[in-house]
Amino acid sequence: MSTNPFTLAALATTAVPGLDVVGATEDGSDEHRSVVAAQLADGETVQVVLPRSVAALRTAQEHAAALGALTLATRSRLPFEVPTLLGTADAGRSRLFVLTRLGGATMRLADISPARLGLAESVGRAIAAIHELPTSVAADAGLPHQSAPTLRGTLLDVFDRAAATGSVPATLLQRWESALGEDRLWQFKPTLVHGDLQAPAFRIEGSAVVGVDGWHALSIGDPARDLAFLLGSSEFGSVDLAFDAHAAARGIGDRHVRQRAMLHAELDIARWLLHGVDRGDAAIVEDAKGMLAGLVARVDHDAGAAIAPARLETMDLTGVQEYLGEAEAASPEATLPGVQGSRAPSPSSEAETEVVEPLREPDDRAAGSTDGVGGSADR
Structure with missing residues (x-):
């Protein structure tokens, strides 16, 4: 999968239908995860994550499960923000995750x-x-x-x-x-x-x-x-x-x-x-x-x-x-x-594929x- 931020941002629309992406920047990718900050038309920014190893995928899935356990009622008791999982989508043998991005x-x-x-x-x-x-x-x-x-x-x-x-x-x-x-x-x-x-x-x-x-x-x-x-x-x-x-x-x-x-x-x-x-x-x-x-x-x-x-x-x-x-x-x-x-080091951008x-x-x-x-x- 290309590490081009715009490629991942475009794929995010398959995980969250209706997502209106107008920009994308690299957001801390490494050898095991491609991570992009996708800017939306409404001014919000979401994070798009594509695990690139078996273990990274497992960690991402565990993170998603934990976020699901942190309900709105639970989050209201915390004095800080926690990411929200917006959607996921199949990405070949991996899976794409779209989340709110913390400020x-x-x-x-x-x-x-x-x-x-x-x-x-x-x-x-x-x-x-x-x-x-x-x-x-x-x-x-x-x-x-x-x-x-x-x-x-x-x-x-x-x-x-x-x-x-x-x-x-x-x-x-x-x-x-x-x-x-x-x-x-x-x-x-x-x-x-x-x-x-x-x-x-x-x-x-x-x-x-x-x-x-x-x-x-x-x-x-x-x-x-x-x-x-x-x-x-x-x-x-x-x-x-x-x-x-x-x-x-x-x-x-x-x-x-x-x-x-x-x-x-x-x-x-x-x-x-x-x-x-x-x-x-x-x-x-x-x-x-x-x-x-x-x-x-x-x-x-x-x-x-x-x-x-x-x-x-x-x-x-x-x-x-x-x-x-x-x-x-x-x-x-x-x-x-x-x-x-x-x-x-963060992987360099590749040609889109x-x-x-x-x-x-x-x-x-x-x-x-x-x-x-x-x-x-x-x-």
Whole structure:
């Protein structure tokens, strides 16, 4: 299929009859998705997405299912916009998706800083709003549900597999084992969770969150998972403000949510190591080993202790968390994100053709969007 924006925009009319397209621009395509912003005669802009790999199609379908679960009544309880699926259409062996396009700019983790006064609190409140939605949103739609014991068991499995590689420093094994063995950390009530929150999922205007994208992992699980990305920031004061705003907005005591968020963030590196081992990719394995060594250097003062509620100066985990999400979109077998910087370049425009290329299984190092179906790639 041509990556020419006008070709995809024209195909959008097959998914949404009557769509009056007057313009089109590239909107963050990569090797695995062609994405176009289509301007309409009424002044609105919609997003047209064509997955170009099997895994990207699966992610797009999961995103569409999650958006369907977020009814108008549910959305009215959120202080930000969520994309709406307008229509889909067959496109050879793939499928075309047309969605409303969120306004605002794509957030970077660096934006959560004193330079944007109030943004940290807005992010915390936005995440809390998701967690305050009824779990029936996911349950009624048949979306995944993880209890606290199930989630703990999943993380224990990651720990055991990582330990078996012999590549994780003893300091970290002891640290993670202590946290996983602390019963008090796992006495929490599962909530509705976004499931794959990273900074680029947020759309912001000034210091306010105006939209959230990338809902393909919507489920019932640990709210700490959605907060973990914040711990990749070096702006510790702003991170504190985000966590405090989240706690205040929820009004529910979860004293150990930050500890679990820290554990989720650190185990993302273990997942990246396992991804490299499973794929037989020595470069990924060495990448992960370097990250683990960096983490040891930053938590050495806390060696052997349980992950504490107090702030720890951990390494910047944003890159590995984002890539882990991308690796999952890029590989059917992968369970993880990957490393920022390995994102494939946007494909150049090709001559127009009505033939849709077969979906293909992608390479490791070419990454799909962490935003699911929707979202501009202002990365």
